[in-house]
Amino acid sequence: MKKPIAIQGIKGSFHHEVAQRYFEDNSEVLECMSFDGTVDCLLKSETDVIVMALENSIAGSIIPNYALIDTHNLCIVGEYYLDIQHHLLVLGGQSISDITEVHSHPMALLQCKVFFKDFPHIKLVEAKDTAEVAQHISEKQLKGIAAIASKNAAELYGLQVLAESIQTIKHNETRFVIVKRHNEQSDTAEINKASLKFQLDHKRGSLATILNVLSDCKLNLTKIQSLPKIETPWKYAFFVDVTFDALKDYEKAMAIVGLMAENFKVLGEYKNARL
Template identity: 30%
Template sequence: MATNELEELRKAITDTDNQLLNIIAGRQKLTMQVAQTKVKHHIPVRDQVREEQLLVRLIKQGQAVGLDPHFVTKLFHVIIEDSVLNQQSMLAQWANPGAQLPLNRVAFLGEKGSYSYLATQKYFARRSGELMEIGCQSFAEIIQKVESNEADFAVLPIENTSSGSINEVYDQLQHTRLNIVGELTHPINHALLVHNDIEPGKIQTLYAHPQVFAQCSHFLADLGNVEVKPCDSTSAAMLIVNELQSDTVAAIGSQAGGKLYNLRAIKSNLANQKENHSRFIVVASQPIKVPLQVPAKTTVIMSTVQTPGALVDALLVLKENNINMTKLESRPINGNPWEEMFYLDMQGNIEDGPLQKAIDTLRGMTRYFKVLGCYPVEEVSPTKVAAVNALTKGS
């Protein structure tokens, strides 16, 4: 009797879930119509005031039917983020009609299961056309695939919240003619992956990418006397553990990637910083046009004249034009001892007046200057509405 009652309840939940999916799909269609209107009337994608009003109303309505305000806030943050990214993707496609390909050939580090593989899947899920994955063993090989037209795009990790900038990628950007056309931030959750369930203390050899070892140095110190063996990618590390099928070896990688190699996670959240994210850039042979309605970022590379205060003078140009710099990275110039090449990430569209003016000024005062790319900002900051405070607004 109880079994029949449970089955009826489960059937009702399934029917409700199906209704929810149809409603969410209908909402997505409406947001695409909103995007068309914004294109026609040159309206920005995001309207923070509208989003805040929406969340306040939904929180109050949710409380009236017994829903927790924090749950409603979290749910609609996800829905709003998806709506913004879909609108940005549509606007970008309309602005670059010739860039839409029936097949996207994408080069990335490692094979299936690597973090670059997971980032590639995430980024191109919103792009039209099929995805052809091209795994590579080095950053130089990734760049070469696109430069030789064997790939249309490359996905490259550029920095991590725990281990910092990936210098080898910055050095590759210094010499390539490719353009940055996109970015994404992907959460990194390192797990200890093994073939069979074993105690971490029995592990004698550990395989991972050098960046992963750097990000998990505290865990390695606690693990004790274990031999660490660097690999070209996390997927290469997982493949080795899969092939060895030994109870004394393990890899560090994502739990999702480990499943592709029949590995199980016996410990997770291994990184020194628990909020561990990697930022990836997407590069291609040709630059893209970013509609002015879409939040954009522009990356440049420059070397200043060798005089005192030259870099400060260059950065003052950004301040004078009210340009926000989000990243400044320096790398040595090969063959020029003690001289540096500077990489700058700036908020703004290269076709917008203030940034255009700043770039023109910088070209005239630096020894070398190049725009590496102008591209949409993929990270959608949540609308700042405190769920508790929202309930008292307007009362």
């Protein structure tokens, strides 16, 4: 029996939308209210795959999710970029002047903050999930309260879109990764991107040396993110994404970096969704 796909949030959330688009079927989803919860479902084998947001073009990296993948030795097997459009959703028959509170995920509130400067009477309230707020408004028939969520959530929970695309920056993308317990990629011909993690000594030029190796081996650096090592003050782990045209170039670079860096780990090898 096929297991459901674990997502952070509920049906109608952006994670749900990615699951539908990436897997191109009507797979059942396992709704989790936190990223830790999705990972727990994977570790307990309640699911074989999870969808996890990793970075946003406006708000930047979701650093704790890098740590979750690393700490539990999980594997990134794919990625998906979703255009995030935030809409103001309410029960039908209301205007903006009727709304006293807007509830949504902190990230959504942050991305739409400028829109609400014109409506000082509205209080912004943080919630766990965008779609969950829409569901709650619908089920409880709450008037005077709005949600910031997707059009999918509006359709799923029968809400009216009071204002469209209210995010400050109209081109707003989130990169999601598809995560499993192990790498099951057998077709190496599809692989042209990898996510890596390593540590370096706190010495002059140590990071530059690694980056030069990647460049010399014809790898393109698309992402670099540092994360402090809590148990070792002023020492950092680096999370890096690279793309490449030839697998042999990538394999050569990995052989060299593996010798030069501490605690080197490949977090995933997969197909670049940008191509």
